[in-house]
Amino acid sequence: GENVEQHPSTLSVQEGDSAVIKCTYSDSASNYFPWYKQELGKRPQLIIDIRSNVGEKKDQRIAVTLNKTAKHFSLHITETQPEDSAVYFCAAFSRGGNNRLAFGKGNQVVVIP
Amino acid sequence: DVKVTQSSRYLVKRTGEKVFLECVQDMDHENMFWYRQDPGLGLRLIYFSYDVKMKEKGDIPEGYSVSREKKERFSLILESASTNQTSMYLCASSPAATGEHEKLFFGSGTQLSVL
Numbered sequence: 194g195e196n197v198e199q200h201p202s203t204l205s206v207q208e209g210d211s212a213v214i215k216c217t218y219s220d221s222a223s224n225y226f227p228w229y230k231q232e233l234g235k236r237p238q239l240i241i242d243i244r245s246n247v248g249e250k251k252d253q254r255i256a257v258t259l260n261k262t263a264k265h266f267s268l269h270i271t272e273t274q275p276e277d278s279a280v281y282f283c284a285a286f287s288r289g290g291n292n293r294l295a296f297g298k299g300n301q302v303v304v305i306p
Numbered sequence: 307d308v309k310v311t312q313s314s315r316y317l318v319k320r321t322g323e324k325v326f327l328e329c330v331q332d333m334d335h336e337n338m339f340w341y342r343q344d345p346g347l348g349l350r351l352i353y354f355s356y357d358v359k360m361k362e363k364g365d366i367p368e369g370y371s372v373s374r375e376k377k378e379r380f381s382l383i384l385e386s387a388s389t390n391q392t393s394m395y396l397c398a399s400s401p402a403a404t405g406e407h408e409k410l411f412f413g414s415g416t417q418l419s420v421l
Contacts, residue, residue, distance in 0.1 A: 194365075202346075225408045236310075236396070236412040237349070259404035282349060286408045293364075294408060 195220040195287045199297035201271060207305050212270040214300045216283035219264065225286035225287045226266045226293070241268070273304045311331070312397050316350035318419045325384040327416050329397030336402035338380035339410065340364075340372065343394040355380055356402070387420045394418075 198220040206212045213237045218226075227242035243250045243257045243266065250257050259266040270277055280301050313328040331338065339354040341364075351364030353372040361372050369391060373381040380399075384391055394417050398410040 227409065229410075229412075235403065236414045237410075238412070239409055242409070293354065294410065296349040299347060 195223055195285050195295035197283060197295045197297040198283050199283055199300050201300065202298070203301045203303070205303045205305060206273050206277060209274055210273055212273050212277070212302055212304075213267055214282075214283070214302070215265055215267045216285075216297050217263075217265045219296075220285065220287045221261075221264065223285040223287040226257070227284050227286075228257060228268050228282055228306040229282040229284070229296075230279045231282065231299075232276075237282060270302075273302075275304050275306055278302060280302045308401055310397055310411050312395075312413040312416050314416050315414065316417050316419075318421065319384075319387050320421055321388060322382075323387050323420075325387050325418065325420075327382040327384075327395055327397075327418070328378045329380045329382070329399075329413055330378050331380075331411070331413070332378065332400040333401070334377065335399035335411075336377070337400045337407060338374065339398040339400075340370075340380065340382045340396065341396045342366070343396055343415070349396065352382065377384075387418075388421065389420050392418060 197214045224245040229237040230240045231237040254271050257268045280299045282299045283297045287293050310331045315323045319325050339348045340352045350366050355361050355374040369385045394415050397413040400410050
């Protein structure tokens with residue numbers, strides 16, 4: 194099945210700086226890549242996603258890039274703010290595999306005021 | 307706004323007890339999922355269901371069962387709770403529509419402690 198890995202596991206950034214989290218996946222048939230944000234004590238929520246026919250997608254201060262050849266995708270957060278502090282999960286959906294999302298283990302992002 | 311409601315936020319049970327975790331969604335979603343979340347292990351899929359009365363094993367189904375008698379409700383059952391089932395349990399749902407079924411809406415979770 195699909196195997197998704199995230200790194201680094203923890204990332205600390207100064208407020209206002211950029212943060213980048215990278216995920217790698219194993220199944221070349223995966224075609225959908227979402228990012229979920231989970232604030233402390235709250236539910237995971239979808240913040241941005243990308244499909245395999247697109248290389249980059251932006252939504253205000255967040256963006257996701259996809260490199261299908263290398264089988265990795267990244268979340269970029271610019272001008273970080275304290276409310277960006279959270280655990281971020283990446284995932285990959287493979288139609289050729291078991292037809293469900295495979296999640297990474299999560300990244301803790303800490304924005305230092 | 308999609309609402310996925312889990313009946314309990316915190317639950318404490320004893321080893322050997324039968325435990326029911328309930329999840330209800332109000333958006334007529336066909337798909338429902340149960341995950342457990344443990345530090346350093348991320349989200350692991352226990353069971354899922356694509357329709358009423360249907361169930362599929364996820365990656366870690368051992369020690370669990372599920373029930374989906376109504377479209378809006380998906381129950382997770384621990385037949386005989388053990389201490390290694392102490393965890394945060396997250397329910398999720400998604401619609402069946404093409405291009406949307408991959409997008410999960412999560413509940414707030416149930417923190418289960420088995421003593």
